[in-house]
Amino acid sequence: MVRTESTGSGRTATLSDVARLAGVSIATASKAINGRDEVAPATRRRVLEAAEQLAFTPNQLARSLLAGRTGTVGLLTSDLEGRFVIPILMGAEDAFGAGQVNVFLCDARGDAIREQHHLKALLNRRVDGIIVVGRQTDPRPSLGTLPVPVVYAYAPSDDPDDLSITPDNRAGGRLAVEHLISCGRSRIAHISGDPAYAAARDRLLGVRDGLQAAGLELVGDAMFSVWSEHWGRDAAAMLLAQHPEVDGIVCGSDQIARGVLDTLRDLGRRVPEDVAVIGYDNWEVLATNSRPELTSIDANLQQLGRTAAKRVFTALDDERRSGTEYEPVRLVIRGSTIPRR
Amino acid sequence: MVRTESTGSGRTATLSDVARLAGVSIATASKAINGRDEVAPATRRRVLEAAEQLAFTPNQLARSLLAGRTGTVGLLTSDLEGRFVIPILMGAEDAFGAGQVNVFLCDARGDAIREQHHLKALLNRRVDGIIVVGRQTDPRPSLGTLPVPVVYAYAPSDDPDDLSITPDNRAGGRLAVEHLISCGRSRIAHISGDPAYAAARDRLLGVRDGLQAAGLELVGDAMFSVWSEHWGRDAAAMLLAQHPEVDGIVCGSDQIARGVLDTLRDLGRRVPEDVAVIGYDNWEVLATNSRPELTSIDANLQQLGRTAAKRVFTALDDERRSGTEYEPVRLVIRGSTIPRR
């Protein structure tokens, strides 16, 4: 691979190279390139030709230094592996990418020291704002007061003075149960994941909200353990042994729901005719490949990412908001609650 | 939220603020902070105290401008959603994060225009290098000659003068079949995904390599369609109807393998006693939640990302390599090929 710059010197061309080649001053070259109107058309043409020939691209570093804004944002995640982080990241990148903003990605791997290290690096690079994306909806430690706006996404900050955006898990739990009720179910159970997660507790609150509003009660106790397919299978077996009358199951995740579907199939229960099942997260690859396909609650994470991006922007100009915003969730109906045709 | 800088003016402190407060020149302040030794201990202390008091952090923009290197790298992906991109991204971020390098993340969403746009932005920001991560192992269009080193990860460039790093799918296919053979299987079939993918074709080549080396032939034709669990179920049903003697199945993906396991279970075949099944990708959430757990081929994508990062670095100093490097894959053995205990 050979470098093919036309400056000859091997450097990338600078504005003064362009000016020299075009036979004008640096100031004039700048104006010509940036479309300012104090330049004669013929001069502008000469400059643009020179810029083209040298493959000139303006140095953003110099620009940013002057402007006091870099057009960059730091995206500080605690765990890239987690599948909740990615859609948020996509949404943010998307919202920024449409403008002139670029994103610095930093993965702290759940380590506070590393996070502090990354934070410092971002501030040194003079990012215009920071989005902190957590992997759980449990509150996380605030970064404290920084010279740039900070928005917490998914995992809210534990400081109410910070601005946080997190999905409305309680509304999601309620939405799920309301859907089952609207499908004519009244003997509804709840199988969820790790009760140490706020997500699990909040969804249960929503489920109870929905049941209470309809004058119903949960069948058996809410079942908690871990967020796995195995647990879904085991829990469903236990549930059906103790409460064979159950006709609807709200699951805490799609993985759990997949396990539940497996057990129901093994036990000869038809889904959704005998038992309707609803998952949570709308993890497409799981939800659309099960038998039957899985109705689920979608947290609109990509939208959440876009909202976070927008807030960082508006915080740049306007006043800063604070407190926790709950993003709405939505129901995605598939065959596990409503028979196909 | 209140800003609490001590410059008073609301700006972030600059080196000259520190110098003024410490009663020294800017040059001396710089030396004191950067640990140069031409500074008297007492002076250094004064400067450091002033820097502390003002919460001074050196402006990387100014530094980069001077140094000619920014300590940033562009990560240009075509599809963040794809689950192959994330581990590579993590590996790269990890490798860089250990140094002083930060990553600009750009998602082109599979759109060439957007990619060009992002590329230009990265060059304007004077990144020191670029990693291009594709979502398939099929060759992709080269970005052409750029003033910074470029490494293509996962999807190799179609220009042999570029440096590409991609997983060795052929070796993976061979590894899978060799494992089945070592498990005593000799009537082996292959169910894979979309034949338009180089990954599918390369893996089949590897499967044939392994069979031929053992003097065996594939049972039936290799079966191609799409990368889905549904197809895995359907294909397995067809396969067993035509070739009930099959005792080993190499699957083109873990999703397909999950479908295959489902069908085998429905048909009363024991896994691995009657039929051994091996997947591909080692997608943990699928592989460890199936019944039985799924043996699979892991492409070491995180390692691939780290290698790509390293190559960008070395290309900065050393000569540039070119051509396509094939990263080794590895076998992860679970219950679908070897009975537990």
Next chain:
DNA sequence: TAACGTACCGAAAAGCATTTCGGTATTTTC
């Protein structure tokens, strides 16, 4: 023709940190 206006261009400062090199002040040595 003199005075004025317009159109265009260029010098220079600003943004911030680093580094070189020249210059004091202090210490050491003869």
Next chain:
DNA sequence: GAAAATACCGAAATGCTTTTCGGTACGTTA
């Protein structure tokens, strides 16, 4: 006590772009 060496500090250049403001040169008007 004078010369040399040392230790420490500061002015200024560097990197690159943008913007302001002062200055030509030309054309226009009275």
